[in-house]
Amino acid sequence: MTAALRDPLISAWLWLLALSGASTLLAAAVSQGWLTGLGVTLGGAAILALAWAKARVILARYLGLAEAPFWHRGFSITLAIYALLLLGLYLIG
Amino acid sequence: MSEHLPELIAPEPPSVLDELPGDLMMWVLIVSELLVFGAGLAAFLGARIFDPEGFAAAQDALHRTGAGINTLVLVTSGFFAALGVRMAEAGRKAATRGWLAAASALGVVFLIVKFVEYADKARHGIGIETHPFYTFYYLLTGFHAAHVVAGIVILGLVSIRCVPRTVEVGAAFWHMVDLVWVLLFPVIYLLR
Numbered sequence: 001m002t003a004a005l006r007d008p009l010i011s012a013w014l015w016l017l018a019l020s021g022a023s024t025l026l027a028a029a030v031s032q033g034w035l036t037g038l039g040v041t042l043g044g045a046a047i048l049a050l051a052w053a054k055a056r057v058i059l060a061r062y063l064g065l066a067e068a069p070f071w072h073r074g075f076s077i078t079l080a081i082y083a084l085l086l087l088g089l090y091l092i093g
Numbered sequence: 094m095s096e097h098l099p100e101l102i103a104p105e106p107p108s109v110l111d112e113l114p115g116d117l118m119m120w121v122l123i124v125s126e127l128l129v130f131g132a133g134l135a136a137f138l139g140a141r142i143f144d145p146e147g148f149a150a151a152q153d154a155l156h157r158t159g160a161g162i163n164t165l166v167l168v169t170s171g172f173f174a175a176l177g178v179r180m181a182e183a184g185r186k187a188a189t190r191g192w193l194a195a196a197s198a199l200g201v202v203f204l205i206v207k208f209v210e211y212a213d214k215a216r217h218g219i220g221i222e223t224h225p226f227y228t229f230y231y232l233l234t235g236f237h238a239a240h241v242v243a244g245i246v247i248l249g250l251v252s253i254r255c256v257p258r259t260v261e262v263g264a265a266f267w268h269m270v271d272l273v274w275v276l277l278f279p280v281i282y283l284l285r
Binding site for chain 2: 009012017020023026027028030040047051058059063064065067068069070085092
């Protein structure tokens with residue numbers, strides 16, 4: 001079990017499941033009215049942050065960029081800028 | 094003359110392009126697809142600025158649980174495709190085909206859930222022109238579903254020869270489809 005968790009592919013998959021579950025829980029909290037006012041906005045920002053984290057895992061582990069530091073850095077920076085753009089548009093709305 | 098020969102035949106220094114996993118043309122395709130979907134999602138959030146209440150009301154008609162299940166289905170499918178690449182690199186063709194078939198099967202599950210979702214919208218009279226939210230919804234999720242169909246075909250094709258390089262290229266396309274969904278799902282279905 002521990003050896004399996006040390007496998008980068010398996011740990012990436014488990015991270016993706018956990019991050020997806022966290023996104024869905026946050027969305028449920030918002031739609032059920034458990035979060036109100038500023039909480040809704042912060043919940044939305046957290047959902048975007050989780051999406052950004054999931055995208056990073058897919059790029060690094062599924063697409064193998066963890067083995068290519070130059071490209072990993074480039075894609076990470078571009079993705080971070082794009083996530084900030086989405087966050088900005090979300091906060092304006 | 095001969096003393097200059099070693100310089101002429103000296104190997105080129107390694108390029109950063111050599112570091113890129115898989116095929117360069119697949120990465121060109123991945124980046125171009127990400128730009129298209131990225132622009133679409135940014136446009137969606139841009140349009141939402143002018144009608145946040147209307148977008149929130151329209152979003153309430155979406156089936157978030159189904160889309161959440163589809164996220165788990167697709168990231169698991171990506172995991173299976175990555176295992177397929179690993180098996181291909183180990184020269185285990187039968188195992189490669191098995192994992193790629195499992196990845197494709199989950200792709201079909203994704204499409205079935207999507208079809209049920211679209212059928213439910215149609216039953217409630219919700220179409221592409223019902224509200225700008227649904228224009229983006231149908232265009233972005235429909236275009237993504239088309240990529241899932243293409244991905245299933247590509248995984249099937251690369252399974253035939255089962256060469257590590259082609260399997261890696263096919264799996265990379267599948268991961269791109271996965272990557273787009275993890276960005277599309279929260280923006281369209283979850284953000285309030």
